[in-house]
Amino acid sequence: xxxxxxxxxxxxxxxxxxxxxxxxxxxxxxxxxxxxxxxxxxxxxxxxxxxxxxxxxxxxxxxxxxxxxxxxxxxxxxxxxxxxxxxxxxxxxxxxxxxxxxxxxxxxxxxxxxxxxxxxxxxxxxxxxxxxxxxxxxxxxxxxxxxxxxxxxxxxxxxxxxxxxxxxxxxxxxxxxxxxxxxxxxxxxxxxxxxxxxxxxxxxxxxxxxxxxxxxxxxxxxxxxxxxxxxxxxxxxxxxxxxxxxxxxxxxxxxxxxxxxxxxxxxxxxxxxxxxxxxxxxxxxxxxxxxxxxxxxxxxxxxxxxxxxxxxxxxxxxxxxxxxxxxxxxxxxxxxxxxxxxxxxxxxxxxxxxxxxxxxxxxxxxxxxxxxxxxxxxxxxxxxxxxxxxxxxxxxxxxxxxxxxxxxxxxxxxxxxxxxxxxxxxxxxxxxxxxxxxxxxxxxxxxxxxxxxxxxxxxxxxxxxxxxxxxxxxxxxxxxxxxxxxxxxxxxxxxxxxxxxxxxxxxxxxxxxxxxxxxxxxxxxxxxxxxxxxxxxxxxxxxxxxxxxxxxxxxxxxxxxxxxxxxxxxxxxxxxxxxxxxxxxxxxxxxxxxxxxxxxxxxxxxxxxxxxxxxxxxxxxxxxxxxxxxxxxxxxxxxxxxxxxxxxxxxxxxxxx
Amino acid sequence: xxxxxxxxxxxxxxxxxxxxxxxxxxxxxxxxxxxxxxxxxxxxxxxxxxxxxxxxxxxxxxxxxxxxxxxxxxxxxxxxxxxxxxxxxxxxxxxxxxxxxxxxxxx
Numbered sequence: 001x002x003x004x005x006x007x008x009x010x011x012x013x014x015x016x017x018x019x020x021x022x023x024x025x026x027x028x029x030x031x032x033x034x035x036x037x038x039x040x041x042x043x044x045x046x047x048x049x050x051x052x053x054x055x056x057x058x059x060x061x062x063x064x065x066x067x068x069x070x071x072x073x074x075x076x077x078x079x080x081x082x083x084x085x086x087x088x089x090x091x092x093x094x095x096x097x098x099x100x101x102x103x104x105x106x107x108x109x110x111x112x113x114x115x116x117x118x119x120x121x122x123x124x125x126x127x128x129x130x131x132x133x134x135x136x137x138x139x140x141x142x143x144x145x146x147x148x149x150x151x152x153x154x155x156x157x158x159x160x161x162x163x164x165x166x167x168x169x170x171x172x173x174x175x176x177x178x179x180x181x182x183x184x185x186x187x188x189x190x191x192x193x194x195x196x197x198x199x200x201x202x203x204x205x206x207x208x209x210x211x212x213x214x215x216x217x218x219x220x221x222x223x224x225x226x227x228x229x230x231x232x233x234x235x236x237x238x239x240x241x242x243x244x245x246x247x248x249x250x251x252x253x254x255x256x257x258x259x260x261x262x263x264x265x266x267x268x269x270x271x272x273x274x275x276x277x278x279x280x281x282x283x284x285x286x287x288x289x290x291x292x293x294x295x296x297x298x299x300x301x302x303x304x305x306x307x308x309x310x311x312x313x314x315x316x317x318x319x320x321x322x323x324x325x326x327x328x329x330x331x332x333x334x335x336x337x338x339x340x341x342x343x344x345x346x347x348x349x350x351x352x353x354x355x356x357x358x359x360x361x362x363x364x365x366x367x368x369x370x371x372x373x374x375x376x377x378x379x380x381x382x383x384x385x386x387x388x389x390x391x392x393x394x395x396x397x398x399x400x401x402x403x404x405x406x407x408x409x410x411x412x413x414x415x416x417x418x419x420x421x422x423x424x425x426x427x428x429x430x431x432x433x434x435x436x437x438x439x440x441x442x443x444x445x446x447x448x449x450x451x452x453x454x455x456x457x458x459x460x461x462x463x464x465x466x467x468x469x470x471x472x473x474x475x476x477x478x479x480x481x482x483x484x485x486x487x488x489x490x491x492x493x494x495x496x497x498x499x500x501x502x503x504x505x506x507x508x509x510x511x512x513x514x515x516x517x518x519x520x521x522x523x524x525x526x527x528x529x530x531x532x533x534x535x536x537x538x539x540x541x542x543x544x545x546x547x548x549x550x551x552x553x554x555x556x557x558x559x560x561x562x563x564x565x566x567x568x569x570x571x572x573x574x575x576x577x578x579x580x581x582x583x584x585x586x587x588x589x590x591x592x593x594x595x596x597x598x599x600x601x602x603x604x605x606x607x608x609x610x611x612x613x614x615x616x617x618x619x620x621x622x623x624x625x626x627x628x629x630x631x632x633x634x635x636x637x638x639x640x641x642x643x644x645x646x647x648x649x650x651x652x653x654x655x656x657x
Numbered sequence: 658x659x660x661x662x663x664x665x666x667x668x669x670x671x672x673x674x675x676x677x678x679x680x681x682x683x684x685x686x687x688x689x690x691x692x693x694x695x696x697x698x699x700x701x702x703x704x705x706x707x708x709x710x711x712x713x714x715x716x717x718x719x720x721x722x723x724x725x726x727x728x729x730x731x732x733x734x735x736x737x738x739x740x741x742x743x744x745x746x747x748x749x750x751x752x753x754x755x756x757x758x759x760x761x762x763x764x
Contacts, residue, residue: 143721143722143725144703146722146725147699147700147703147725149725150696150699150725150728150729151696153728153729153732154692154693154696154728154732156732156736157688157689157692157693157732157735158689160735160736160739161685161686161688161689161735161739162685162689277715277716277717280716280717280718281716281717283717284717310713310717310719313717313718313719313722314707314710314711314719314721314722315703315704315707315710315711315721315722315725316703316704316707316710316721319703319704320704321704322700322701322704322705325700325701325703325704326697326700326701328700329696329697329700333693333696353743353748356739356740356743357740359736360736360737360739360740363732363733363736364733364736367729367732367733370729371726371729636666639665639666639668639669640663640665642665642669643665643668643669643674643758646674646677646678646681646751646754647674647751647754647755647758648751648755649754649755649758649759
């Protein structure tokens with residue numbers, strides 16, 4: 001009875017939030033939602049047919065900010081969402097029946113095969129940020145977005161060659177298990193758990209904020225309602241289904257995403273007559289793209305002889321500073337390997353060989369998907385045009401959805417709306433799956449490391465362990481909801497980047513030394529994790545990622561001066577320009593005396609990515625603390641850990657239960 | 658721990674174990690350094706050497722874009738090479754070692 005009730009409950013949670021959105025949209029005339037509805041009622045063809053003059057005319061009177069919304073078919077989209085929720089809820093119910101021990105809960109009893117785990121890892125990496133974010137970046141800045149994709153695939157070299165097998169051999173459920181192998185120090189466990197929670201929450205926040213924005217834009221569900229809905233759903237999933245449900249939701253979502261990628265890239269190839277050369281030729285000769293590139297390069301007038309279309313296919317339109325590039329590269333190549341939710345994946349397979357197989361499988365899946373995403377990005381630039389994409393979302397995050405609608409036949413057509421609804425639902429499933437993995441990783445750190453090993457000194461029966469893990473997942477989910485609502489206006493990419501940089505500077509050095517360095521000890525672990533994390537966040541606080549009011553004021557003043565000059569020369573300004581002028585003036589007044597969050601006028605650290613400084617500091621501090629506080633006992637324990645992590649001896653015993 | 662009787666230090670200094678470990682390290686670190694170097698060359702080159710990276714190679718496709726694609730091929734190649742090497746060399750050696758440990762444990 002309980003099992004039939006649950007899916008019903010989950011459908012209710014979401015059905016209710018969708019309904020609430022409907023009501024609020026109708027009940028608030030004049031509010032931003034009413035604008036969105038008005039925009040949606042504009043005749044079909046607005047979003048994806050560049051040729052239609054009627055659409056262009058209809059677009060003009062729609063007010064710009066706040067009211068932009070993808071033109072969707074609500075019935076299709078909501079049914080697809082409900083279908084996804086029903087299917088995933090079914091998996092959760094099925095998985096919850098066989099989740100009885102701590103090993104089931106944290107590691108699916110070690111019963112996931114290599115290939116299955118490969119799909120699940122692919123699912124962990126192919127987040128909505130990857131799918132929508134990279135498509136968007138490529139549709140606006142060309143192959144620079146592709147360099148992100150390269151970062152993802154290259155980060156797998158570290159996972160494959162250095163992390164996966166030793167972790168599988170030496171660990172049990174969490175990073176804390178590996179770090180605490182040689183020392184029984186409870187401080188080590190505690191710090192490891194705290195670090196896992198901090199990193200996961202940063203990473204998770206990025207996903208939650210993205211989810212809220214997506215639902216707001218697609219379904220018109222208010223941001224807060226979306227966050228609460230997604231959070232509630234994930235709490236139920238993780239608390240009941242544990243690792244088994246999380247893994248299978250991840251596998252299914254990865255399959256859906258791959259399918260989406262294949263369908264959409266096939267569609268783009270078909271539109272371009274199955275010739276890649278003519279496809280890239282049309283990208284480079286598209287007048288819209290050329291115009292857009294001219295804008296990006298800030299050339300007010302086209303420079304004669306400059307091929308703006310070809311420039312779109314070249315690197316360096318978005319990334320400009322080589323040091324920043326290296327910094328970002330370090331975060332990827334070292335950071336991704338130590339993410340707690342990715343590490344946990346290796347404990348779900350029975351042995352190192354399967355762990356290796358899973359990494360290889362996921363590399364092929366992720367690589368293929370990322371290459372398909374690059375076609376989607378170029379396809380969106382060519383067929384939807386950068387101007388239309390930016391009109392809906394400045395960061396280009398809607399490009400992937402817009403190209404889906406275009407390939408299906410355009411807005412207003414049944415196939416176009418259906419394909420769009422399908423891709424939206426897949427994006428939603430992606431968010432559910434990735435956040436579930438993150439909540440599970442944090443709750444494992446809290447329940448397994450903090451509760452069982454720190455408070456109970458390793459003595460807790462299976463039932464209690466699961467119960468505590470479930471309660472922990474509830475609290476992590478609740479925190480995610482609260483923070484998600486609080487961080488509505490934060491830049492998402494920044495959060496994910498921050499998580500990666502922290503892992504690269506803190507968790508990665510500690511993990512590597514724990515596995516391979518005999519003299520490494522508790523002092524090194526604690527110093528490395530704490531200092532690495534604090535330094536990375538510290539550098540970020542004084543980096544250009546923060547808002548510097550004086551700079552905002554200076555920019556606003558430039559706008560004011562330019563517009564006032566125009567006003568006096570041309571004798572007047574259009575209504576929109578007057579509005580901009582007003583806003584710039586008030587921006588200037590509001591910001592001219594302000595300082596950044598930590599009281600700075602200008603950034604102290606010149607780069608957006610802290611890695612190039614924080615990674616060396618992290619390694620240095622870890623080594624220094626290790627050498628300062630030698631610990632013979634821990635050095636003696638190294639041989640056992642070393643033999644185990646190399647050979648996998650003793651793993652089979654850990655799996656059987 | 659149940660396995661306290663096992664002399665881990667003796668295994669760790671056993672020639673077979675040393676051989677496996679060294680062979681593995683040489684191979685893995687070598688591949689990793691190679692892959693990482695090519696990645697950083699791409700990151701730095703894309704911004705610092707525009708003439709080379711913007712040179713058109715195949716129709717409209719330039720060196721930089723093809724270099725990005727090459728990274729995927731390289732990652733896949735490394736995955737395949739490592740899998741084959743493990744299956745042929747490392748895994749049998751590992752199995753031998755585990756058998757050795759088990760034997761010692763039973764004594």
